[in-house]
Amino acid sequence: MSERATDSDARLVAGLWQVVARHGWDGLTMRRVSDASGVSLAELRRRCPTPAHLLALHGRVTDQQVLEGTVPSAGDTPRERLFDVLMRRIDAMQPHRRGILRLLDEALADPFLALTLASALPGSMAWMLEAAQIGTNGFAGALRANGLVGVWLYTARAWTRDDTEDLGATMAALDRALDRAEQAARTLGLGPADHAAAGAATGGAAALPT
DSSP states (O other): SSSSHHHHHHHHHHHHHHHHHHHHTTTOOOOHHHHHHHHHHHHHHHHHSHHHHHHHHHHHHHHHHHHOEEEEEEEEOOOHHHHHHHHHHHHHHHGGGGHHHHHHHHHOOOHHHHHHHHHHHHHHHHHHHHTTTTOHHHHHHHHHHHHHHHHHHHHHHHHHHOOOOOOOHHHHHHHHHHHHHHHHHHTTTOGGGGGGGGGGGGGGSSSOOO
C-alpha cells in the first residue's frame, strides 16, 4: 500500500461517518458502510474486519492528511508549529463533522466506545509532535505526547460547540490550551520543547475524546 492514504481509505472513512451521522454508532453495520463507501464487503472484511478497525482507519487517515500537509519550518516557534498542526487536524475532521459529533455524543453514555476513541490518541499526538518538529523519544517524549492529548481534548471540545465558518472559537480554545501548557511547563521548570507535556493542566482531560 502507498504511504499516502489510498482512495479506498478515504471512501471508507467517508462512508463510516455518513452511516454514523444517519444511524448512530449502534446502527452501524458493515453492509451500510460498504454501500455508503462503494467498497465491497469482501474488501471491507479484509481491510477493516470490525467497526473498531474503521475508527482506527479514520485516525490513521487523519494523521496522514496532517503529515502530508506539513512543511518543515525553522523560523516558527514550537508553539506556532503545534498550533498549525492541530488546526490542520481539525480541518481534516470538518468534512465528517455530523458523524463525529453524533459519535462523541453517544460516547458519553458508552464507556467502552469512549475508551476505544481515547486509546489511540497518544500515538496520534506523538505524530503531531513530530510534525511540529518536537521530539517524542524516551520518557520525555511520551510525557509530551500524553500532555498534548490534554491540549487536543480541550480544543476538540470547543470544536464540538463551534458552528462558525472560520472556527474562531476553536482557534481561541487552542490558543488558551497552549498558554496554559506553557504556564504549567514554566512552573514545573520544563524547557520550551516540553511545554506540550504540561497540556493536561489545561483541564482537557475532562473533555470528549476524538
